[in-house]
Each structure stands twice: as structure tokens, then as C-alpha cells.
Amino acid sequence: MWTRLSELPLLVVLIGLTGLLALLPAGYAVAVDQTALGRSFLYPALIILIGTTMLGIATAAFTPRDPARSHLAALVGAYVVLPVVMALPMKEAVPDTRFLNAWFEMVSSFTTTGATVYPPARLPDAVHLWRATVGWFGGFLTLLAGYAILAPLNLGGAEVATGRVPGRGVLGAGQMGRGADPSDRLTRFALQLFPIYAALTLALWVLLMIAGASGVTALIHAMGTLSTSGISGQTTLAASGAGYVGEALIFLFLIFAITRRAMPGTGLAENRRPLSGDPELRLAGLVLGTVTLILFLRHWVIADEAGFAVDEDQAVASLWGILFTTASFLTTTGYVGADWQTGAAWSGIGTPGLVLMALAIVGGGTITTAGGVKLLRVYALLRHGERELERIIHPNSLGHGGPEARRLRREGAQLAWVFFMLFAVSIAVTVTILSILRVGFEPALVLALSGLTTTGQLASLGAPQPIAYGDLSDAVKAVLCLAMIVGRLETLALLALILPVRGR
Template sequence: MARAPASRAPARPGSRLAELPFFVLLMGLCSAAGLLPAVHALTRGDRATGLIFLAAAAIGAGLTLILALATATGRARPGTRDQLFTLVMAFAVLPVLLAVPLMIAVGDTTLLRSWFEMVSSLTTTGATVFDRVDRLNPSLHLWRATVGWLGGFLMWVMAFAVLAPMNIGGFEVRHARGFGEGGTARVVMRAADPSERLARYAARLLPIYVGLTAVLWLGLLVAGEVPIVAICHAMSTLSTSGISPIGGVPFGASGIEGEVLIFLFMAFAVSRLTWSRGLLPGDHDRLIDDPEVRLAAILIGSVTLFLFARHFLGAGEAPAETEFAAAATALWGALFTVASFLTTTGFESYWWIGAADWSGLRTPGFVLIGLAIVGGGVATTAGGVKLLRIYALARHGERELERLIHPHSIGGSGVESRRVRKEGARMAWIFFMLFAMSIFIVMGALALTGVQFETALVLAVSALSTTGPLAHVAAEHPVSYAGIPDTAKAILAAAMVVGRLEALALIALLNPELWRN
């Protein structure tokens, strides 16, 4: 006797939402984000800007609904590499949609310049073609900060849901296998398919991300900051985009208290263990034992002391006064700015100019270039080479020096430490070479557009390390993104995407399995 088919339980709304293509979800999220500047503009009496963003949000929601209905066909769920490919396409397509309301609201700008602005924001680079902050009204600055904040959250989720299972994005250092192969998160991969894993990590990380941003925002308000400036600086600190509606932290009303708060919250870009301990297998180390935290402390401390102590080591052009107040402000200015550029945030301290004069260096900004190249922690919103890769190279060099002195010595410290010194260092060296080659390629491409050598170097590093404000402080004279040719802007936008996703992620997309599937 034939058995009756079992009744299928109704699908939960959350599960049905997770079945939608990743790109459709991103479109819906970006469309909903347009409501924030719309509401802000309407509350401040800017009806034109508010209606522009309301219309953009409505049109984006309509397109999202159409794509959701068109793709709800019950097809097989995409794999991890498919989601990575979708992320690449999102960085190429979504900025166009995000740029349209910005272009219409500004009025006297082009789609290319607006697209560059949105690519810079979404990749958390923070480079801007609007040199004068009063060119944009507060609602448009809020839009830039919001897009950057969403880009930072996107990289948080993608790091755990996609990059860790594929063993790229810095995870390959501790779990060195082939690029794109399973590594750290094999247990997680068995627990859920990529779509469910993406939804689960998004649900777990969103309260943390929103909560940290809200705490910093409230802290800046208590310190006396203007509300719109406080929320933009809070978003930009957590996302390391460095976007500011007033031209930077030095022009804020919160003073030293605001800088201290921002400095403390930069720690979340140093190591993922500061906010996600235990989220992945093997992430149960104490924060003080994390190699990224220790290396960041060493770099920040040593560079700050170098800039401060050079005044006492015969810097002929340093200021003559050595009062305690001048020394203290120079020390703090160096400490804040060094930490900001190491985490690729790009905020400059109010006292950085004094710290630069105190050091006596002619171009102290080149020190910041090196810090931006090093970058922050793995699976954070920071860019650059990443601290864990630099740590692996340092441990490998330390071991090689030991072998020169004691050729028959045996390296200890456990299996994981040996793996970091060997396979991990090899992976880190490959990535470092790819990063260096990317700088040369971008510099060459910029030179073909007529950009000078020093300017091309600064722009290439700022794009690939996702540290847009670097262009204003690294060179002897500030570099303007608005002054470079349109072709150079397009090259830098592509470099920002490469720097945000990393070259290894793009190489993983070349795996033949992706195209066969």
C-alpha cells in the first residue's frame, strides 16, 4: 500500500529570505539604507535631498523585488565560490546604483565621480573627490558614511562565511593548505550550506556591529560632538573608512576626549578576537596571547617612540621648545595617528602636525605609508597586508637567524607555531609579493595617465590598502583625488576593489571547479 507523502512544514520567513541570491540581498540592503539620509534630510528641512533618496530607495526596492521573484525558481543553492564571485560583481555593480542619488543630489557632478565616491565608500577606503566638505550637505555625508559602514559589515560577514571556509583572506597563514581549499572552518562548512552560514553569521554579527557603533556614537555625543559628526565618525571608525563630514577629527568639537574614544575603538580593527572570540574553531586564545595584538602594540609603540624620540636625537629642524605640554601633545598626536593608519582608518590627530614638526622628519607621512601597507587584523574591516602575515614572516626570519647560529637546532613552540613559520610564512610571502606587484602595476597604469611618480606611489598604496586619507598626509604636499584624470580615477577604483577583496580571493575565483559548476 502506497504511503501518503509527508506534509511539508511551512518554511520560515528567515529561511526563505536566505534562499534568495546573495546579490539580491545586497541590493535590498543598499536600497533600505537610502532611507537613513532621506529621513535625515527631511528632518532638517532639505526636502529636495530627502525626496531624491526616498525615490532611490523605492526604485531600488522595486528592482530587488523583481529580481527576487525572477530568481525564486528553486534552483540549487550557490556554493562558497559562487558567493565570492557575487561579492566581486557587487563591488562592480552596486556602486553604480548607490551613485545615482548622490549624483542627482549634488547636481554639478558626473556619474564617474559619484561612482568613484561610492566605490571608495563601499570598500571602506574613504577617498573623496570632493575636496571641500561644504560641497556636500550633511545628508550626503551621512550617505557616504552609511555606505562605508555597510561595506565594513559586509566584510565582517564575508570573512567568516566565505573567506574562512575557502582558506583565504589571511586564514591561510595558520591553516596553510592550497588557496581556496577548506581550512579553519571545515566544521562550520559541514554544519550548514553557504547560504545558511551567511545568514547565521549576519544575524550573530549585526548586533555586535550596531552595538559598538552606537556606544561610540553616544560616547562622542557625551564628549560634546555634533550629532551628525558623531554618527559619521562612529561609523567610519568601526568600518575603518575614515569618512568625515567636517574634513577630519581635528575639526570636531569633542577634542581630546573624542580622539581617545576613537583610539579605543580602533582596537576592533587590530584583531577579530576583540569582538568575536570563539566564533570560529580555534579562536579561544586569550587576547593578550594573540600575535596580531602583540605585533600591533609593538608597531604602534615603536613607531610612536621613534617619532617622539627623534626630537632628542639631533633633529635640527625640530621646534626649540621642550615644555612638558608640547611634548605630551606631540606624543599623543603621533600615537593616535600611527594607530589610525595602521588600522587603515586614516583619521589624523589634531596634534599630528605638531608631532610631525617635533620629529624633525621632512616627510613623516612616508612612515604612515609603511603602516598602511602592514594593515590591521585578519577578518576585520582593516585593509593592508594584515598583521598575521607580517607576524608569520617575522617568525620565519627569526627561525632562519637561529639556524644560522645553531644549524642543528630544532624549532619548538608546538605544531601550530611550526606551521605558521613554514607553510604560513610561505603563503604570507606569496601574498606580500602579489601586493607589491599590484602596487607596481597600479603605479604604472597611473603613470600612463600622466600622474607623477611620487603621486602615483601614494595613490596606489592608498587604494590597495584601502586608506584613502593617506593621499592627504603621506606626500610632501597633499594629493587631490579631484585633480587626477578620469582614467586614473577608474584605475584607482579597480585597485580599491582588489585591495578590499585581496589578490588571493581573485586568484581563488580562477579555480576551474567554479566554471565547471
Template sequence: MDWRRSPLFVFFLLGAAPVMLVPCIAAYMDGDHDTARPFFYGTILTVFFALSLGLALMNRTPRSTARSHLLALMGTYILLPIWLAVPLAILVPTLTPVVAYFEMVSALTTTGATVFDRPGRLPDAVHIYRGLVGWAGGFLILVAAVGIMAPLNIGGFEIRSVVLGARPGDGRIRVGSAEATDRILRAVGVVAPIYGGLTALLGALLLVAGEAPLDAFMGAMAVIATSGITATGAATGAGSIPAEMAMALFLLIAATALIYDPYRRREFGIWRSDPELRVLVALVIGLPTILFLRHWVGALELDQTVGGFYIAMAALWGAIFTTISFVTTFGQQSVAWDTAQAWSGLPTPGLLLMGLAMLGGGVATTAGGVKLLRVYALYKHGTRELRRLTLPHSIGGQGQAARRIRTEGAYIAWLFLMLFFVALAALLLLLTLTGLAFDQALPLATAALSNTGPGYELFAAQPRRYLDLGPAVHLILSFAMILGRLETLAFVALLNPEFWRR
């Protein structure tokens, strides 16, 4: 028997066992046996069902490895939260099954939207569980990006393949050309040490910055997975600017795939020309400057410039961290953001932050959104078209890769952007049919589709608690979070008849 022939879903289900075991140990060490018991039983049952399912389906050979892997990934995001929600529903009896499912979908997709708006009422083990599910969800999407999405040419890799010289419909790797499970395991071997090492390093830095152990542990997992899931509901436990500086640095690392790519790690010169990093740096420099000037003008109008140097610097940092947080779909605001608002007397620019969240991070990262590489392709195409308006007979230079990204790359990016907005419009229609007003539905749909759950409180002028939303809204938002995590191209691929005939 070859255990590598087991379905991919079996490995994902087996990965839920250590996620349940860690909070079990934490609760046991605290002497809270009532909290540890559901996690302990969940760990045993998870291993039992995973092994049983693997043995039952070990000799099954799928007709199409590509279709099998994509369906397994989609099934993981749809079905695994049902299993993960069981310990949560047992420990928090006031949760309905739909609400518990919503909470786990939010964590697994690294969205971070939560119904626990008063975290202090829950045991620490429950918060650890939520954070671990979000952290594991970030690891899952990184492995899936390398082992599943890259061969299928989706998830932003369709743009990269154009830059590398392939045709738009061709992937760099044919699914089935190598043993599928071996490819996934190789991806785990590459990603796991870096992913775990970054988490441990950030956790240590947060401890040095004065964070409590639980806050540092959960903050590190939330940043590396860009889930925004914390025990206190804030970006940092103690609300310190040094801790936010460490988090901002690691958010920038998490929003690009440079550190996970062995070739680009070795070639430092590539970092300077990486289009995603260049767009990210431009956003981090440009938008905080605009936000700071906005607060500065507001402060001048209110004549609050006396002793304002410290407040001005705090406002600048608040703008920088909040920009980084939302463009990486982390979704938490800076501790200095309220100070900046009090200084200027201006409300939160919700539409600007929604736009940042829609942009998202890099390809093959835990960040959601449209992806920076697609934004770069559309930007290059736009600048070239503007140049041709003034110089119609000009010839675009900058090499063959730049010409490809301005043509085929921009075309594919535009198609995805239209699919993204069609999905957003469909979600708005469904949410308004449940009775929500448009100004309530838009922030909810944007937060779910861009996987920026905590940002909903800043998107909306008068945000509602996730717990107060009805079951229909919770299910619609759960579907939106899965759609945003897998991207619309994956669903379109499943609807393509050619995909099923392979």
C-alpha cells in the same frame, strides 16, 4: 518558494535600501525636501528591483556555491556602487558619473578617499549617506569574511587554517556543506549586534567628549568600519584629544577579530597569545616611540625645548594616534600631529606611514592591507632562519602550531606579499601611463590598494585633490580599491581552472 535560494547579490542590493532611507529621514526632519526626495525614490526603487531580481532568480541553482558566492561578492563591489551613486549624482550635479562611482566605491570598500574636499558645501544628509555606505561596507566585509572567505580559505584564513592544523589548500569549511544562505544569515546574527553596539557605544563616548551629534555619529561609523569618512574631513569634529582617545581604543578593537569570535571572547587567555594582537601592540608601542624621538631630536636642533613638556606630550599622543590610525587603515592624522611637526620642524614621514598602511589590520576585520597574521608568519620564519645561521643544527620548538606558521604559513604569506607587490607595480604602471609622475602615482596606488584613502594627503609630499584627477585615474583607483578589499587571492582563485571545474 524558498526565499533563501535567492542569489546573494539580491540580499546585498536589498541592504542598500535602509542606507538610503536614513539620510532621507534626516533630510526630511531638517525640512530639506529637495535632498530627501532622491533618497526616498532610491529606497523604493531599491526594494522593488531587489524583490524583482530575487523572484526572477529564485529557482536558479548554481553549479558551484563557492564560485557563485565569490562572484556575487565581487559583483557587489563592482556593480552596487553604480546604483548607490545615482542619488549622489542627482544631489551634486557637478559630479560626473565616473566621479560619483569612484566616491561610492571608495565608501563601500571602506577606503574613504573622497572628492569632497570642502565638505561644508554639501547638505548633512549627503555626508550621512557617505558615512552609512562606508559603515555598511565594513559590515559587508565582516559578514563576507565569515560566510564566504573562511570556507574558501582566502582573505587571511589560509594562514589560520595552517595554524589550526589543516593543509594549505584546505579550508576549515567546505562551501556547499551547509545551506549557503543560512551560513550568511548566521554570520549576520553574530556580527550585527556587536558591530552596531560598538558603533552606538563609541558615538555616545564622542558625544560625552564634546563632539557635535553629526560628528559623533559619523565618527563612530568611520572608526568601527575603519573608513575614515567624516563630515568635516578631519578625524574628529571638534579636534579634541579625549575624543581621539576613545577613537583609538575602538580602532584597536576594530583592527582585530577577537571581539567577533565567540570562542576567543570567552577565553581571555587567548588574547595574550594572539599573534595579531601582539604584532599590533608592538607596532603601537615601538613606532610612536621612534616618531616621538624623531620630533624630539628635531626640537633640540631648533632649540625649541622651552615650555616644551606639554608640546612633547602632545607630540607623543599625535604619534600614537596616527600610528594606530594608519596601521588600522583608518588614515586620519591626529589633531596633535601638526603641533608635533611645528615643534620639531620636520616633515611628515610619508614612506613610514605608507608602510604602516600596507601592513593593515587583522584577518576578518574591516581593515585592509597585507594583514598582521601574514606579517607575523614572515617574522617568525625570519627569526627562525636567523637562528639557524648561528646554530645550524638547532631544532625549533614552541609547539606544533608555531612550527606550521614558520613553514607552510610563511610560504603562503610570502606568496600573498609577492602578489600584493605585483598588483602595486601594475597599478603604478597604469597610473604613470595616464601621465602621473611616479612620486604622485605611488601614494595614490598605496592608498587605494591598502584601503587608506584619507592617508594619501600624508603619503604624498605635494598631494593633489582627488577631484582633479582624470576619469582614467578614477577608474584605475576604483579597481585598485576593489582589489585591495577582496585581496589578490580572490582574483587568483577566479583565474584558477580547477575553481571553475568544481
């Protein structure tokens, strides 16, 4: 069966999986005696599955000339086509909404952005579960694409480690036999990663329920954590009942968005090295420690100068709230700790939104579900800068660390800088378009970063005044959807698909 499925176009398989996933909220709605709502998911699911069967029959004999680039094109097409398909159950379940809003919601969920145009109380739990399921599916697709599609083509951050031209692939891959076939590789990684991804989600779900959260709330937050979508239902994380234990559990599971080496059972050769030596994990620890300390001392000093009474319990709560929220935004998850506002109330100053935007830009690890520039690219630029300073002091010195470290500092840093410039250009273009659509500069910048870093919660905390996605015009929503897709796919992957391939 797996062989037959691997022979179908990737986009057809993804559409079929979408239909199967719609059965989850349908079953939940029936279980809580919301039969009419369950039918709103069941009927579109059956239509999608029937349509997938017809597409599968029509495309069974399809054989692409370049399977690797065909899968890359299918990945791009997935972010264009699948949200439209996913919006069908959403539109049926929320009949008093427009299709554009349902499409925006699905693009946001599927790209793991987590932005929403609806107040939480307006949607029933089954619809929130559908949003979380779509985000969870999008996170798995991101993870699978990173291993099976982007990494073999030196994309998604893999180009920094290899130093090779993005989009070219590994030399000699065509002579590696059947094991190197893109379809076989995609199937193999899907069967390898999905049990791990599902088991981690299940483990966090059970632990959150043990901590005190209700079943559906715990499941939504578990899915939102593993996929880094940061989606919540009617009950926010702070009000879920899990308390500090729940936040601590989510904090621990965020490590899978910081480094792919933390993912158990993947069989990567680099996983045999100690996790403490992982450059992404060490850089994330440095960033979190520095930002948390600066924000905590900032609150402490201002509170002391203003004459506020210093409560030790409140100080400890503020410290944890800062640490949890900064880790959440560094991994582009976007969950806010219950005590994040404690520091602001304690010192009498506002939320440091600029810091959260900077953390989201840095982003999480390569080949993970996180967005942003990615930690490995930042690490390569830091190592390159360190080496340049050494050469200023000792011009004839030799770089240390072996050939891998030298490749990271030279070719890797060059490619990281190219991506950083493309990311900056994407921000500038998005802000310009939003400004043309009569959005103020500060809101336009926050919205652009929330879309390109796939951190939709920046709209609430990054701007001086919270931005409501539901109040935006249709044109602005369409631009933000495009920004989310570009931020999720990365500009280098889009350029590798568009530009002609030479020297292969």
C-alpha cells in the same frame, strides 16, 4: 523570512539592503527640514527596492552548482555592481556633479577607502551621512565575508593559520551536514555579527556625543571608525568638539580592526584564550610603540639640535598625536589626530609620509574591516625569519611552540610570502598604469598605495604635496577604483575565483 532571504542570490539581497540604507539619509534630511534633499534619497531608494523585488522574483529558483564559489563570485560582483546602484542617490542629491565622480565616491566609501573628490563644505550633512553609511555597510560586508565566505575557503588571511591551499576550503566540509551549507553559514554569521557591529557603532556614537561632538558628526565618525573608512563630514575629527576624549575613544575602538578576537559574542574557540597572547595584537603593540618612539625622538632630537625651545606640554601633545595617527593608519582608518602636526611645527620638519605608507601596507588584523597585507601574514614571516636564524646557529635544533606554531612558520609563512609578492606586483602594475596616464612617480606610488591598502587619506599626508582626488583625470580615477576593489578583495581571492579548482 530569513530562510526565504537566504535562498535568494547574495547579490540581490545586497542590492535590497542598499535601498533600505538609503532611507537613513532621507530620514535625516527630512528631520533637519531639507525635504527636497530627503526626496533625492527617498525616490532612488524606492526604485532600488522595487527593482530588487523584481530581481528576487526572477531569481527565486536559482540554484548554483557550487554555492561556496557562487558566494565568492557574488562578493566580487558586489564591488562592481553595488557602487553603481549607490551612486544613484548620490547623483540625485548632488545634481551638479558627474556620475563618474559619484561612482568614484561610492567605490571609495564601499571599499572603506575614504577618498573623496569633493571639498567637505560642498556636500550637505545628509550626503556625508550617506557616504559614511555606505562605508559602514562595506565594513560589515567585509567582516561578514571574512567569516562566512573567505575563511571557509582559506582566503583573507585564514590560509596563513591553516596552512592549506587558498580557495580549496576545509577538508570534509561537504560532509558536515546542513550546518556547513554556505547559505546557512552566511545567514547565521549575518544574524550573529550584525547586532554586535551595530551595538559597537551605537556605543561609540553615544560616547562621542557625550564627549562633545554633535549628533551627525559623532555618527559619521563612529561609522568611519568601526568600518575603518575614516570618513568625516563637514566637521573633521580635530574640529568635532570631542577633543582628546573623542580621540581616546576612537583609539580604543580601533582594537576591533587589529584582532577579530576582540569582537565580543562571536563564539570563536580561539576567543577563549587570553587576548594578551594574541599575536596580531602583540605585533601591533610592538609596531605602534616602536614607530611612535622613533618619530617622537626624531622630533625631539631635531628640535634640540635646531635650538627650539622644548615645551613639555607640547611634547606630550605631540606624543599623543603621533600614537593616535600611527594607530589609525596601521588599521587603514586614516583619521589624523589634532596634534599630529604639533610635532612637525615643534621640530620644524615635515610630515613623515613614508612611515604612514609603511603602516598602511602592514595593515590591521585578518578577518577584520582593515586592509593592507595584514598583521598575521607579517607575523608569520617574522616567525619564519626567527626560525631560520635559529637554524643557522643550531642546525639540528627543533622548532618550539607545537604543531600550530610550526605550521605558521612553514606553510603559513610560504603563503604569506606569496601574498606579499602578489601585493607588490599589484603596486607595480598600478604605478605603471598611472605613470602611462602621465602621473608623476611619487604621486603614482602614493595613489597606488592609498587604493590597494584602502587608505584614501594617504593622498593628503603621504606625498610631499597633498594630492586632490578631484583634480585627477577620469582615466586615473577609474584605475584607482579598480585598485580599491582589488585591495579590498585581495588578489588571492580573485585568483581563487578565476583559476580552476582541482582535487576537490
